[in-house]
Amino acid sequence: MALLEVNNLKTHFFTRNGVVKSVDGISFSIEKGEILGIVGESGAGKSITGFSMLGLIDSPGKIVEGEILFDGVDLAQKSEEYLQKIRGNEIAMIFQDPQTSLNPVISIGEQLMEAILYHNKKASKKEAYKASVDILKLVGLPAAEKRMSSYPHQLSGGMKQRIVIAMALLNNPKLLIADEPTTALDVTIQAQILYLMKKLSKDFESSLILITHDIAVVSQLCDKIAVMYAGRIVEYGKKEDIIFNPKHPYTKGLIECLPKLDDNKERLYQIPGIMPSLLGLPKGCYFKDRCEYADGECDVYPPEQEIDGRRIFCHKAK
Amino acid sequence: MKLFKNELLIEYFEDKLAVVGLFVFTLLCIFALAPAIFSPQNPYDLAQLFLENSFQGPNQNFLLGTDEQGRDILSAIMYGLRVSLYVGLASTILSVIIGFSLGLISGYYGGWVDTIIMRIADIQLSFPAILIALIIMALWGAGIGKIIIAITIVNWVYYARTARGVVLSEKEKDYAQSAKALGMRNFAIIFREIMPNVTAPIIVIATVRIANAIILEATLSFLGLGVPITEPSLGSLIANGYQVLFSGYWWTSVFPGIILMVLIISINLIGDRTRDIMNPRLKR
Amino acid sequence: MTKYILNRLFHSTLVMFTISFIVFFIMFKAGDPVELMLPPDATQQDVVEMRAALGLDKSFIVQYQKFLSNVAEGNLGNSFIYGQPALDIVFERLPATMELAVIAMIVSILLGIPLGIISSIKPNSILSRIIMFFSLAGISVPVFWTGMILVLIFSVILGVLPSSGRGEVYLFTSAFTWDGIKHLIMPVITLSVFQLALILRLTRTGMMEVLMQDYIKLASAKGVPRKVIVYYHALKNTLIPLITVIGIQFGQLVAFTIVTETIFAWPGTGKLIIDSIQNLDRPIVVAYLLVISFIFVAINFIVDVLYTFIDPRVRV
Numbered sequence: 057m058a059l060l061e062v063n064n065l066k067t068h069f070f071t072r073n074g075v076v077k078s079v080d081g082i083s084f085s086i087e088k089g090e091i092l093g094i095v096g097e098s099g100a101g102k103s104i105t106g107f108s109m110l111g112l113i114d115s116p117g118k119i120v121e122g123e124i125l126f127d128g129v130d131l132a133q134k135s136e137e138y139l140q141k142i143r144g145n146e147i148a149m150i151f152q153d154p155q156t157s158l159n160p161v162i163s164i165g166e167q168l169m170e171a172i173l174y175h176n177k178k179a180s181k182k183e184a185y186k187a188s189v190d191i192l193k194l195v196g197l198p199a200a201e202k203r204m205s206s207y208p209h210q211l212s213g214g215m216k217q218r219i220v221i222a223m224a225l226l227n228n229p230k231l232l233i234a235d236e237p238t239t240a241l242d243v244t245i246q247a248q249i250l251y252l253m254k255k256l257s258k259d260f261e262s263s264l265i266l267i268t269h270d271i272a273v274v275s276q277l278c279d280k281i282a283v284m285y286a287g288r289i290v291e292y293g294k295k296e297d298i299i300f301n302p303k304h305p306y307t308k309g310l311i312e313c314l315p316k317l318d319d320n321k322e323r324l325y326q327i328p329g330i331m332p333s334l335l336g337l338p339k340g341c342y343f344k345d346r347c348e349y350a351d352g353e354c355d356v357y358p359p360e361q362e363i364d365g366r367r368i369f370c371h372k373a374k
Numbered sequence: 375m376k377l378f379k380n381e382l383l384i385e386y387f388e389d390k391l392a393v394v395g396l397f398v399f400t401l402l403c404i405f406a407l408a409p410a411i412f413s414p415q416n417p418y419d420l421a422q423l424f425l426e427n428s429f430q431g432p433n434q435n436f437l438l439g440t441d442e443q444g445r446d447i448l449s450a451i452m453y454g455l456r457v458s459l460y461v462g463l464a465s466t467i468l469s470v471i472i473g474f475s476l477g478l479i480s481g482y483y484g485g486w487v488d489t490i491i492m493r494i495a496d497i498q499l500s501f502p503a504i505l506i507a508l509i510i511m512a513l514w515g516a517g518i519g520k521i522i523i524a525i526t527i528v529n530w531v532y533y534a535r536t537a538r539g540v541v542l543s544e545k546e547k548d549y550a551q552s553a554k555a556l557g558m559r560n561f562a563i564i565f566r567e568i569m570p571n572v573t574a575p576i577i578v579i580a581t582v583r584i585a586n587a588i589i590l591e592a593t594l595s596f597l598g599l600g601v602p603i604t605e606p607s608l609g610s611l612i613a614n615g616y617q618v619l620f621s622g623y624w625w626t627s628v629f630p631g632i633i634l635m636v637l638i639i640s641i642n643l644i645g646d647r648t649r650d651i652m653n654p655r656l657k658r
Numbered sequence: 659m660t661k662y663i664l665n666r667l668f669h670s671t672l673v674m675f676t677i678s679f680i681v682f683f684i685m686f687k688a689g690d691p692v693e694l695m696l697p698p699d700a701t702q703q704d705v706v707e708m709r710a711a712l713g714l715d716k717s718f719i720v721q722y723q724k725f726l727s728n729v730a731e732g733n734l735g736n737s738f739i740y741g742q743p744a745l746d747i748v749f750e751r752l753p754a755t756m757e758l759a760v761i762a763m764i765v766s767i768l769l770g771i772p773l774g775i776i777s778s779i780k781p782n783s784i785l786s787r788i789i790m791f792f793s794l795a796g797i798s799v800p801v802f803w804t805g806m807i808l809v810l811i812f813s814v815i816l817g818v819l820p821s822s823g824r825g826e827v828y829l830f831t832s833a834f835t836w837d838g839i840k841h842l843i844m845p846v847i848t849l850s851v852f853q854l855a856l857i858l859r860l861t862r863t864g865m866m867e868v869l870m871q872d873y874i875k876l877a878s879a880k881g882v883p884r885k886v887i888v889y890y891h892a893l894k895n896t897l898i899p900l901i902t903v904i905g906i907q908f909g910q911l912v913a914f915t916i917v918t919e920t921i922f923a924w925p926g927t928g929k930l931i932i933d934s935i936q937n938l939d940r941p942i943v944v945a946y947l948l949v950i951s952f953i954f955v956a957i958n959f960i961v962d963v964l965y966t967f968i969d970p971r972v973r974v
Contacts, residue, residue: 162894501951
């Protein structure tokens with residue numbers, strides 16, 4: 057049985073201007089120890105997917121349909137109390153911007169220790185303190201003991217992100233969701249953080265969902281890739297298949313966009329146009345207005361197909 | 375730009391309370407603009423006052439009763455409303471002009487100009503407005519012009535601070551820098567580029583501060599340090615009525631008070647809504 | 659830390675000097691008090707002698723120096739009306755004023771913050787809307803109007819609460835006797851309504867902004883219970899800036915005792931200043947302004963210093 061199996065998940069936001077279908081019927085699964093990459097442009101619904109796993113959808117948003125089977129239990133049906141025990145314990149999350157992820161008026165130590173103390177009622181403060189220091193050392197934070205009494209404004213962005221990662225690993229979660237964990241960091245630190253995460257998820261035997269707009273990151277770290285577009289998954293399969301043999305025009309575009317060092321082309325490839333607003337989606341395939349292969353057939357949303365070991369939604373893919 | 379403004383208007387009308395506020399405020403303004411048309415009598419024409427009518431409770435002839443001189447309270451309210459609104463609006467406009475200009479100058483030029491203006495503002499802000507206005511009025515004596523100036527003196531600070539803050543943040547933005555690089559003259563930069571960005575927050579504050587100015591005037595008048603008895607505002611009407619409250623002539627003070635309260639609430643409803651619309655951070 | 663405190667202390671002293679100058683300048687400009695002090699049948703000779711005796715014939719600077727040294731000695735002259743040292747009269751009345759202001763502040767904080775939190779958690783619920791409507795009314799009602807309506811209802815119509823005076827005072831306050839409490843109720847409500855509404859609204863806005871922050875969401879993602887997030891994580895962030903506001907608002911409360919004391923004939927400094935302004939009792943006005951200014955400056959200083967202890971981001 058897969059560790060996590062998401063079936064036909066729909067998370068919609070009921071706004072004044074209409075229903076925004078941020079996540080609209082996606083399915084994927086992740087095995088123990090596996091790394092899944094969710095790729096797409098901003099606004100494609102990647103982050104909402106991540107938050108849905110933890111039941112952290114704020115009003116006016118709501119999970120309206122679908123299953124989130126975690127260890128066989130459907131989290132979409134569970135109470136807030138139940139989810140609270142899962143959060144930070146069995147499923148942990150890492151946010152995009154370390155600058156805003158830590159509470160500015162609570163010490164680092166306290167923010168770490170509470171993650172242990174609220175889940176393990178038997179743990180003493182002393183044990184929580186020791187565990188927190190250990191994990192800070194593990195993520196490579198220098199002067200870990202001293203950092204426990206620091207406040208976020210005293211630390212650099214890279215240090216903060218290490219702390220956020222440490223926080224997520226404290227309870228040895230079965231699943232780690234990282235939402236653009238390196239986007240807000242300097243390029244030099246990005247690689248360090250990414251490899252740290254890969255190493256730790258292997259060491260801790262945690263599965264990892266890596267949410268990113270950067271297909272290059274995914275191609276290096278992940279076992280499986282799901283490409284999202286306008287709230288839906290358009291192509292989903294093993295990394296090798298998707299990266300080396302993309303079938304969906306959008307995936308092809310994303311890969312074409314990557315700069316290659318041995319390539320002397322004057323301009324990088326661009327996917328023409330922009331992703332449509334979720335309030336004004338075109339009839340049929342959402343990508344058709346930007347797609348060079350689109351024709352009349354694409355006025356109907358493409359059905360699910362299995363091609364070369366991947367799941368794909370495209371009339372033109374063969 | 376046109377569309378954008380319409381959208382804001384439409385959004386305003388989505389809040390029922392805010393619409394009620396706007397409606398009531400407009401209504402009160404109409405009465406205040408032309409009290410002679412609506413009021414049953416001219417309360418300051420002594421020829422129309424008869425002592426035998428004094429202290430009548432609300433009745434058919436005098437809907438809201440009369441005071442000791444036989445003056446119709448309803449008419450007095452309409453005229454008083456005019457004075458209160460005039461003081462509130464005039465002092466707000468004056469303080470916006472002065473505060474806004476000083477704030478722009480302070481923020482744009484920085485240096486010692488900034489230091490002096492902001493020091494004065496700091497010291498002034500550490501004192502309650504009412505106390506400063508009270509002292510000024512105690513020195514000058516009552517008068518409509520005087521109270522407008524007194525309120526302006528205490529209120530310019532709020533606009534100056536806001537304008538300065540916005541200028542400081544806008545100044546760093548690319549367009550202001552590039553305008554400077556293009557060699558636009560200093561004042562041209564301030565007014566053409568920065569002005570539009572300062573107006574939204576100033577409008578929000580001004581709406582709230584009109585209400586404050588009216589309350590301040592009413593309070594000073596209540597204490598006998600506001601507008602002169604010959605041209606009473608709502609505040610002075612209430613003060614007059616308060617003197618006979620214990621004799622049971624409650625209508626002389628309660629009705630002007632209710633109107634004052636309704637006026638302030640309606641302005642605050644408008645202010646609240648304006649702020650919500652203009653503050654995108656609290657929007658979802 | 660010491661450096662910061664010294665810096666603030668210096669700043670406060672500077673402000674106090676500026677204020678003393680302004681107060682003196684106002685009095686200097688306000689004209690000659692001698693004619694008020696002398697009996698109506700005094701001769702021109704008497705006026706000149708009195709002016710010389712008071713040093714009023716000297717230049718502005720000399721007079722200001724004299725004024726400052728008098729202030730340093732605690733001598734602000736005798737009240738024209740009461741004939742006693744002005745400063746003594748102000749200090750004698752101060753406890754009554756402080757009693758009102760402190761109790762009103764406590765009431766506003768104890769009610770305003772919890773109600774603000776409640777209305778921020780579910781901003782669109784009916785309860786929140788009711789709270790918000792009343793808070794809007796609260797900031798819209800002039801202080802004197804609240805006082806008047808209370809007097810009308812509870813003193814004139816129902817006759818259950820006394821409309822004036824301080825009642826029986828035990829030690830330094832009337833809060834310890836039943837009679838005193840009865841006298842306190844209406845003035846305290848009158849004074850608190852606006853502050854309560856203001857603190858409520860600031861708490862609510864602050865909480866709503868904080869609750870939208872990433873670190874709140876991350877705390878949820880860590881599995882911290884919602885109650886802890888609201889009442890600890892978010893509240894701590896909201897309350898820190900509120901301390902400054904509460905400090906400034908305490909000054910407002912002290913100022914508004916002028917109105918409250920006038921309505922309820924409360925024997926404090928607020929009533930004293932209004933009476934003294936009407937009676938042109940200049941020494942009292944000067945003494946009042948200096949004492950009240952000192953209180954404001956002291957509060958600002960305390961708040962500034964306190965802030966650095968409470969907010970880790972500005973800890974020096």
